[in-house]
Amino acid sequence: MKLAFLASHGGSAAKHLVQASREGALDAVPVALVSNNSTSAALAWARAAGLRTAHLSSARYPDAGELDERICSFLLDSGADTLVLSGYMRELGPRVLNAFAGRLVNIHPSLLPRHGGRGMYGDRVHEAVLAAGDAESGATVHLVTAGIDEGPMLAQSRVPVLPSDDLAALKARVQAVEGDLMLRALQELARP
Ligand SMILES: Nc1nc2c(c(=O)[nH]1)N[C@@H](CN(C=O)c1ccc(C(=O)N[C@@H](CCC(=O)O)C(=O)O)cc1)CN2
Numbered sequence: 001m002k003l004a005f006l007a008s009h010g011g012s013a014a015k016h017l018v019q020a021s022r023e024g025a026l027d028a029v030p031v032a033l034v035s036n037n038s039t040s041a042a043l044a045w046a047r048a049a050g051l052r053t054a055h056l057s058s059a060r061y062p063d064a065g066e067l068d069e070r071i072c073s074f075l076l077d078s079g080a081d082t083l084v085l086s087g088y089m090r091e092l093g094p095r096v097l098n099a100f101a102g103r104l105v106n107i108h109p110s111l112l113p114r115h116g117g118r119g120m121y122g123d124r125v126h127e128a129v130l131a132a133g134d135a136e137s138g139a140t141v142h143l144v145t146a147g148i149d150e151g152p153m154l155a156q157s158r159v160p161v162l163p164s165d166d167l168a169a170l171k172a173r174v175q176a177v178e179g180d181l182m183l184r185a186l187q188e189l190a191r192p
């Protein structure tokens, strides 16, 4: 399995997968990372880890079709056969979706289908969980399809929501389970 990643910020799940690959816990070779954020920590650690990297964004390519093509070409040229979204905050276009159909996964910081869809990302998700008074939250790994967060779910990990929780506490508890959840999902995907 040749892994590529898309990340907008820290790319923590991607970093966990790279570490697992290096330690032999995942039969995969990380090859590339793309970010829409030129100052993202993900671009920095990916470069340091020897991955091919690119900054590809709507600011550089305002035409959505051209951006989709640029991302797709870069990923295919890297030799990637599997694509992981690790906190990527933009809608993927049809070229990337088609090129990696069935081998394209995303991690979302809630128990989908609750608190997902357009506009639901990052801290907004945890704020929605707290506002709804949910007794539990967690993370979901799902296959990525055209509709935002609508693809088939591959794995979920549940955490309690405590009465004392604020945004930071809930976010930290959810993020603490994301890396191993993504690893479990990729191990399943890698199985022959
Ligand atoms: N075609 C698809 N593209 C993406 C999917 C998907 O399922 N199908 N998943 C998302 C990941 N994601 C949540 O898991 C997500 C990310 C961002 C948004 C969103 O509303 N973004 C805003 C812009 C936010 C910003 O730039 O800071 C927007 O597009 O208006 C929703 C869900 C990734 N892509």
Ligand SMILES: NCC(=O)N[C@@H]1O[C@H](COP(=O)([O-])[O-])[C@@H](O)[C@H]1O
Pocket (backbone or CB within 6 Å): 007, 008, 009, 010, 011, 012, 013, 086, 087, 088, 089, 107, 108, 109, 120, 121, 122, 125, 175, 178
């Ligand atoms: N809808 C997508 C979404 O909200 N993804 C979430 O963004 C965070 C990225 O953090 P990171 O960049 O530090 O890994 C993660 O918690 C991930 O689940």
